[in-house]
Amino acid sequence: MRLSRFFLPVLKETPSDAEIISHQLMLRAGMIRQQSAGIYTWLPLGWKVLQKIEQIVREEQNRAGAVEMLMPTLQSADLWRESGRYDDYGQEMLRITDRKKRDMLYGPTNEEMITDIFRSYCRSYKDVPKLLYHIQWKFRDEIRPRFGVMRGREFLMKDTYSFDTDEAAARKSYNRMFIAYLNTFTRLGLKAVPMRADTGPIGGDLSHEFIVLAETGESEVFCHADLVEMGAPGASVDFDGDLQPLVDQRTALYAATEEMHDPAAFAAVPKHRQLSARGIEVGHIFNFGTKYSEPMKANLTHPDGQDRPVHMGSYGVGVSRLFGAIIEAHHDEKGCIWPDSVAPFDLGIINMRAGDGACDSACDGAYASLVAAGLDPLYDDTDNRAGAKFATADLIGLPYQLVVGPRGLKEGKVEVKIRRSGETHELSLEDAVARLAAKDFANG
Structure with missing residues (x-):
């Protein structure tokens, strides 16, 4: 592409309302333009990078055995009432009424919709395991959108959902996504630390956040240095094998954020291997069992003839958030320094x-x-x-x-x-x- 024909509206001065380096550089380099609070147009240079990030995320999901689909941005409120989350989710959910007075919402997440889709077609234990994913725009009405695409109201997410017969099988799906995430972040030029996390409004009893190390990160991370240096398993991993040893190897070492810090555990790490750094959350995975399948009656008939709720998990990556995280981890005083894999x-x-x-x-x-x-x-x-x-x-x-x-x-x-x-x-x-x-x- 000749620059004389390209659209690259660079700015000489840093916008005064841009608080962090990724927001500053994305605006200065003509990658995004703010349309309203927390909502951005992706200009040609930024759109090229976003597409490359998205493609790497897609390739690693496909390699792990997930199957891509696409769900709509607007959802029926009835599904959320069925799961019990409609009134609980809070003001971050954008609620809409259509011309026929039906309650709709702009989806902040898709657990209810994917459960409805699954129960419509899958009724036997023979229909699982399944890993389904989509990459779609989301909306959460943040009280205080800030930091550009790092905490916007409209954002691009990859959501994967797993369906299994029982807890043991569900853990295998969870492990597949855990390894796929490590491989994804490595290909994007990022060092990611998996950290046990609170399940929050998604639910369940098993969850990990993936924290990317960056000097300007929003949280402080305390961990064993080996957890960062061991890296991703790479292309040779057998996703049909036993992944538990790989997962255990990368989570057995201590890791915590400032909000979940156990000083005694950190002190147990040899001093020369203690790592304290800043970090940015870029992915979150959950194993939530039957939280949605039970109230929504997404059941499977088992060999004994009994119907039992399918076991589920969800696995999210903030694709547009990754854009900002890569800049936070790769820049200098002159501007961005893109890894080859995602350079525009x-x-x-x-x-x-x-x-x-x-x-x-x-x-x-x-x-x-x-x-x-x-x-x-x-x-x-x-x-x-x-x-x-x-x-x-x-x-x-x-x-x-x-x-x-x-x-x-x-x-x-x-x-x-x-x-x-x-x-x-x-x-x-x-x-x-x-x-x-x-x-x-x-x-x-």
């Missing part, structure tokens, strides 16, 4: 002197070659000053910059800059293009 463009091409025949020819050729190699470059072909071009490239955080100027071309050289480390390489244009196409530069 693979690299930037900076023409230092647009209109100069040699520069234009070199940049056009490099652009065509990189596109032909399957890359997605952003070519700054504008007539802005060099300083402004560099500032924009750093602000939007593309992993690599190919800099082409008249002085370097006379010497047969161009420059490749690695955004994360600031490291630069002087190469011939042909070598630079070949190495970029081959992804032959270590990103810091």
Whole structure:
């Protein structure tokens, strides 16, 4: 994409109402625009990143055996009355009455709807296990929306729901999602700590939050350093095998937030392995048994002929919240530093002197070659000053910059800059293009 044809409304000044770095940079880099409190338009650059985050989340859900569907944003209040949550949920729920005076709501979550769908088609123990998920926009009428997409009113969520015959089978589904989440966050360039958590209004007796470490995180995290360093199981995990040892390995070590801190437990961790850091919640998983299936009569007929409620779990990832979390974990004083996996463009091409025949020819050729190699470059072909071009490239955080100027071309050289480390390489244009196409530069 040529920058002259792209829509990138960058701001020179930081908006005064943006309190945290991700909100500041998303506004400055022209990724989002606030339409009303807690509600944003996703502008082209931000939308490209959001789609990449969403796709990684989707791929890891599919690999874990979940099946994608799509549920509507509007739900009938009758389902929520059936489960008993309609009056309990509180003012965060946006309640709506349609023209026929039917009570509706803009879904903050989908436990009731997915239970209704399941009970309509599945009635035998032979119909499970099932893992169903969707990626859909949600709305919660936050009393005080703040921090940009980190605590907005409208947000993009991935919700998975599991259905099993009993508690033991339900735990296996829970473990599949636990491992899938670790793999997801690793692919997004994030270090995530799983932490036992309160089940809150979702219900149940087993729950984990996934906390991403970032200096500007909203909570303080206390944990054993091994819990961060051991990372994700990776692509080799057998989801049909026994995942409990992997889950136990990653939860046996102490982890807590400031709100759930046990000083004695933390003191038991060897001092050289104690880790105190800031963190951001990006995912939450629940095993809630028959909380919804029992009142909504979602039953399965078992081999003994008896009908019993299906055991359920839910597994949420804040896709749009992940966007902000990645920036919080990957930025510097100049702007964003996107991991390769979610960068809006693979690299930037900076023409230092647009209109100069040699520069234009070199940049056009490099652009065509990189596109032909399957890359997605952003070519700054504008007539802005060099300083402004560099500032924009750093602000939007593309992993690599190919800099082409008249002085370097006379010497047969161009420059490749690695955004994360600031490291630069002087190469011939042909070598630079070949190495970029081959992804032959270590990103810091």
